[in-house]
Amino acid sequence: MIPLHLSPEARAAQDAGAPLVALESTIITHGMPWPQNVETARAVEAEVRDAGAVPATIAVLDGRLHVGLTDDELTALARAEDVAKLSRADIAAALAAGKTGATTVAATMIAAHAAGIAVFATGGIGGVHRGAETSFDISADLRELAETPVTVVAAGAKAILDIPKTLEVLETLGVPVIAFGQDDFPAFWSRSAGLPAPLRLDSAAEIAGAARMRAALGLRGGQLVANPIPAADEIAADIMARAIDTATAEAAAQGVSGKAVTPFLLDRIFQLTEGRSLTANIALVLNNARLAAAIAADLAAPGAGAEGRTR
Ligand code: PSU
Ligand code: MN
Numbered sequence: 136m137i138p139l140h141l142s143p144e145a146r147a148a149q150d151a152g153a154p155l156v157a158l159e160s161t162i163i164t165h166g167m168p169w170p171q172n173v174e175t176a177r178a179v180e181a182e183v184r185d186a187g188a189v190p191a192t193i194a195v196l197d198g199r200l201h202v203g204l205t206d207d208e209l210t211a212l213a214r215a216e217d218v219a220k221l222s223r224a225d226i227a228a229a230l231a232a233g234k235t236g237a238t239t240v241a242a243t244m245i246a247a248h249a250a251g252i253a254v255f256a257t258g259g260i261g262g263v264h265r266g267a268e269t270s271f272d273i274s275a276d277l278r279e280l281a282e283t284p285v286t287v288v289a290a291g292a293k294a295i296l297d298i299p300k301t302l303e304v305l306e307t308l309g310v311p312v313i314a315f316g317q318d319d320f321p322a323f324w325s326r327s328a329g330l331p332a333p334l335r336l337d338s339a340a341e342i343a344g345a346a347r348m349r350a351a352l353g354l355r356g357g358q359l360v361a362n363p364i365p366a367a368d369e370i371a372a373d374i375m376a377r378a379i380d381t382a383t384a385e386a387a388a389q390g391v392s393g394k395a396v397t398p399f400l401l402d403r404i405f406q407l408t409e410g411r412s413l414t415a416n417i418a419l420v421l422n423n424a425r426l427a428a429a430i431a432a433d434l435a436a437p438g439a440g441a442e443g444r445t446r
Contacts, residue, residue, distance in 0.1 A: 158243075264396060281355070324419075
């Protein structure tokens with residue numbers, strides 16, 4: 136038995152067949168500083184509700200897999216220090232031992248699927264790190280997208296990653312990478328990574344339709360929807376490049392490895408850009424929450440909404 140614990144709101148949505156959107160918790164504990172982390176988590180949940188779906192933030196609390204958190208649970212998690220970061224490799228051990236931890240994209244996909252949730256919104260996914268040819272640092276998020284049938288809405292991949300290699304690995308794994316409303320693959324803080332995305336779709340209904348068709352074909356795995364940051368919130372790639380280069384060099388010099396790499400880089404980039412990176416990060420997560428809600432609505436009631444077009 137999976138020690139699943141649905142929040143009352145998530146349980147009611149599930150019983151009514153209402154659309155649900157999963158949200159991850161590593162972005163809260165390891166991706167943003169306090170108190171912006173909890174403020175953003177609340178704002179993202181509100182955005183999902185405004186767009187007509189029900190949010191379910193996912194985390195492991197005292198050995199239970201929580202799908203939907205109360206505000207007290209969310210606040211405690213956001214405040215806590217040294218929270219474990221749980222991915223595919225460690226979520227089962229943490230649950231079995233009664234521990235607490237935040238879920239990455241990979242672990243959140245596993246939990247969402249276990250709870251029957253097909254759509255998940257976040258900021259950025261993990262991927263192939265720069266220098267992976269020597270470090271072998273490739274996020275378990277990529278394999279998860281190939282295994283678990285959840286549509287993940289992100290703003291592309293951060294330039295802390297090697298974006299061309301990340302796209303190559305996703306292609307090898309047979310993961311659909313869908314740019315929303317444009318041809319280019321977006322690069323988190325900027326709307327274009329300067330290279331085309333493998334697929335382009337222009338409405339939430341089409342993205343939901345593609346997910347349904349994958350299921351009909353019996354194809355395992357999910358979809359990655361790459362939703363560009365709103366133009367008003369974009370930071371030009373060359374402005375970010377210096378902070379990323381500095382942070383990456385520091386990580387190498389300090390021998391940061393394994394699951395510490397991504398949080399280390401995110402924190403240093405926040406400091407080096409004096410918080411500018413965070414403002415953009417918050418805007419793009421909200422934008423992704425809206426699109427994910429529209430996709431979930433279409434999956435719950437195909438063709439019902441004109442909300443499919445979010446802009
Ligand atoms: N990228 C971001 N923000 C994040 C993360 C990645 O721009 O918060 C988090 C996500 O939870 C993601 C995880 O699943 O880091 C990837 O970690 P790793 O590279 O160790 O797999
Ligand atoms: Mn890694």
